[in-house]
Amino acid sequence: MEKGKDLSTQEVISTKQKFCDVLLNDAQNIIAGEKEKMRRRRLIFPFEYAEFQNLIKAFGNTCLAQRNQDRNFVIDKFNEPVIKQLYLYVTGNSSFTGDLAKGLLLQGKYGCGKTVLLETYSMLHNHIVRKLSLNYPVLRFVKSVQLQEQIKEQSMEMFVKRPLIIDEFGRESKTVMDYGNISRPISELLSLRSDVGTITHATSNFTFKTLSSDEFYGGMIGDRLKTMFNFITLQGESRRK
Ligand SMILES: Nc1ncnc2c1ncn2[C@@H]1O[C@H](COP(=O)(O)OP(=O)(O)O)[C@@H](O)[C@H]1O
Ligand SMILES: [Mg+2]
Known part of the structure; x- marks a missing residue:
């Protein structure tokens, strides 16, 4: 027994x-x-650095032309280090100084070229995807103020899984009235995206300290930002003239 x-x-x-x-x-x-x-879900660019620089210049020119600006996209000592990091990032190179699994948050002074650079990247990315009919999601470039409006008009769900580049992150009003309730659409969206691991890129004039202050997204979302973004600073003064 x-x-x-x-x-x-x-x-x-x-x-x-x-x-x-x-x-x-x-x-x-x-x-x-x-x-x-x-x-x-992520297109890895197949180019050498010199080719990537030429493509950024060419698509940068198209980006400027679409804004009715008769000037050429310039790569100089201010933006070249960031373009190099962007190259390492889009080629999935482990020499990238941040974390390849996180998005890019481009920070810098007004007019230093954040929006034009990330919009150029999204145009080049989406052009390759469409040209070769690749099965990768296109990058959607949207200003945070418009995104907030679209979330109000459509549903939050629509924006949780698609790749986004949020331009002027932090510039939208942080709370909105929704049928008498106070809601925080962008904060909520970021939390949902971070939960499912969707990559978000952004540009912002605000520092991490400001973004995570109580007047902006607060400490809890601030903490999430660290897990979602590589913070990259674009040097230089305004290029507007
Ligand atoms: N790489 C560049 N080469 C030439 N002009 C540029 C470049 N980047 C930006 N600009 C010019 O500077 C202006 C401001 O750039 P933008 O990207 O809107 O600045 P930010 O988003 O940092 O405020 C653009 O409208 C364009 O005229
Ligand atoms: Mg901008």
Whole structure:
């Protein structure tokens, strides 16, 4: 009797051990699957740095032309270091100084070229995707004020999973009245996106300290910003003339 019990306990232990191994293996497979899903959602650029610079200049020119500006996109000592980092990021190069799994938050003074640079990147990215009919989501470039309006008019759900570049992040009013309730659409959207791991890029004139102050998004969202973004500073004064 006692012997039989010992044996079955042994059996249970051994089956449990095997079952545990199977579950651990499953977890590894799920992680590998999620990584693959993320990888498939992100276009890795196939260019050399010199080619990338030429493409940024050419698509930068189209970006400026669309604004009816008769000037060429310039790469100089102020924006070249950021263009280099952007290159390492879009080619998935581990020499990128930040975290390749997070988005880019471009900061700098008014007029130093944040919007034009990230819009140029989105135009180039989307052009490649459309030209080659690739199965990657296009990057949607939107001003935070407009995004807030669109969230109010449509539903928050529409914006949770698609790749976004939020221009002038932090410039929208932080709270809105929604049928008598106070809501914080952009904060809420960022939380949801961070929960599902959607990559968000942004430009902002505000520092991290300001963005996470109580007058802006507060400490809790501020903490999320650290997990969502690589903070990159674009140097230089205003290029407007
Ligand atoms: N790389 C560039 N080369 C030439 N002109 C630029 C460049 N980047 C920006 N500009 C000029 O500077 C202006 C302001 O740039 P913008 O990207 O809107 O600044 P920010 O978003 O940092 O406030 C643009 O309208 C354009 O005329
Ligand atoms: Mg701007």
